[in-house]
Amino acid sequence: MSIRSATVSAVALLLVVAALVSPPRADAATATSTVRGAVTLGGKPVPGVTVTVYAAEDESREQFARVATRADGSFSAPFRTTKNEIASNRYWIEIDDPTHTVIAARRDFTPRYGQTVVRSAAVHSAGQVTGYVKLPTGTDFSRLRVQVEGPTDGQANRGNEDNPRLVYPSTVGTRPSGFFRVWGLPPGDYRLTLTDPTLEYQPECHDGSVPAADPEAGGYEACTITPISIAYGQKKSTTTQVLNVRSATISGRVRTVDGTAVDLSDGNAVRAVDSQGRGVYASSNSSGVFRFRGLRPGSWKISTFLDSRYEDSYYGGDGTAADAEPVEVGAGAKATGVNIYVRQASRTYATVKPVTGGAGFTVAVRKVADRSPVQGVVVVVLDGERRTVDLDSVGRGTVTITGIPKGKRSWKVAFLGTAEAGTSRVLGSVTVP
Known part of the structure; x- marks a missing residue:
């Protein structure tokens, strides 16, 4: 090997070794930063609530740490981060109470690389709504559910001290007695829909009225009755409601005019629309069999909602609702043999x-x-x-x-x-x- 070649090889080796042992760039090195503080309610400590540290550069978020407050309401949450992450991300803490006594809260903070910052939070008492929902017969009503619709504005809270996170249960269960509790509620207006997941009985609103129709959306919308207004820490009860109306069922088949079954398992469907414009959809199997469960008693028009291989059609008519034959069903009734014949496109x-x-x-x-x-x-x-x-x-x-x-x-x-x-x-x- 020549002296020149040996020299070049030695220099290259030194460069490789230097690259391997060089310290990382300062802006890529991680260090432990900490956010500490205290959670209080009316000036008193709140022990046992969860404090989670989050960061986000865009709409997605990443959890960095999670701790619980101590007996004196204090917390200390260390987390690893880089200078680049601190410069490009938003950081905040989210406060959640597993007992639902206080309202969930969010507070922004700016961390310091390798140092400790203080971010405390004064939280508010949560409201709650209680009540009973039952069935006409039986003694165990634990299968029933309560759907909750409440305030939605402000969900993109950025740490405003006076604007709590709008976090509350969308559905709660019931005890065998039918008792339910919706808790952890921030201030706002709430409407409750009482439901039977088995679809044997029809849903009702918390005042016993029927959920309103939404003809444009073609379905049932949440209760539009006078809401239950909740203030900070307020507790209210509803009157006991009984789901008295038994649901109806409509079933049949979809076939082409020559008797070939239309496969309803690959995106095709059948639609049922009541006299108020409320619509529900059903799909089924490769034999073209469909079944609607949980229908409100009354008059329904049944039509197909098919792909480009077929023309849509109505039961008892052609492709228009005006010519369709309504299917009348009473409480608890089952209408069978509602067969729809369609033409191929x-x-x-x-x-x-x-x-x-x-x-x-x-x-x-x-x-x-x-x-x-x-x-x-x-x-x-x-x-x-x-x-x-x-x-x-x-x-x-x-x-x-x-x-x-x-x-x-x-x-x-x-x-x-x-x-x-x-x-x-x-x-x-x-x-x-």
Whole structure:
């Protein structure tokens, strides 16, 4: 080996070793930073609440530490971080009470790299709502549930001392006696919906009224009755409610006109809409069987909600609600045999060739599901001139329309549909020579 080569190799080796033993960059090194403070309620310490340290650079957040307050309400939460993280992230503590006595709170703070900062929090007493919900028969009502709708503004709290985190249970259970407690509530208006998860009985609002309809959304919305207003630390009770109305059931099958089952397990569905515009959906199996449970007694119109392979249809009618046959069900009733027959969707194709004073059309119609040919009648319109074409056994037909002025002219080919296949059309333009 030459002296020059040996020298170059030695220098390269020294550079590698230096890189391996060089200390990390100061802004990438981690150190233990600490946030400490105390949680108080009315000037008195709050022991046993959870204090969690979070940081976030964007909408996602990362937990850095979690501790509980001591008997004197104090806490100390050490966590590892870098200078870069402190510069680019937001930091805050979240305070949660496992006993739900105080309202959940959030406080922002700015950590110091490798040092301790102080961030205390004065919290508020939580409110609560209690009551009973029962069934007409039985003695164990622990299966029932209470859904809670309350304030939502301010959920993106950034540590405002007077704006608590809006954290409260969305659903609570009941004891065998039917007793329920919704606790840990920040100030605001609350509405309770009393429900039976088995769907045997219909839901009610906390005052015994029926949840309102939302026709635009096509479903049940939460109770819109006068809310229960809760202030800091306030406790209120509701009157005992009994879920008296038994739910109804509607079941049937979805088939094509020729009797083939429509697979409802791959995104297809059936919709039931009551007289007030409230709608629910059901899907089922590959045999086309569907069942609606938990329906409110009354009049329902049943329709399909299918993919592009089929035309939507109503029970007892065609594709419009006006022609549908309502299904009437009473409390606890089960309506069976509600079968819906649908047509397969079709697709129309057209090849257009200009001729002197007009255009020649070759048209074809296929079923979307399997591309099999469809026989029937197609209407061809060129610049207002109309012709009808009977499709042959392979779903094809031809026609030439003449006597059309020169220039760019619009055309339309429309399939009128059959008992098995729905309507379809295709539009375009052609320059007539």
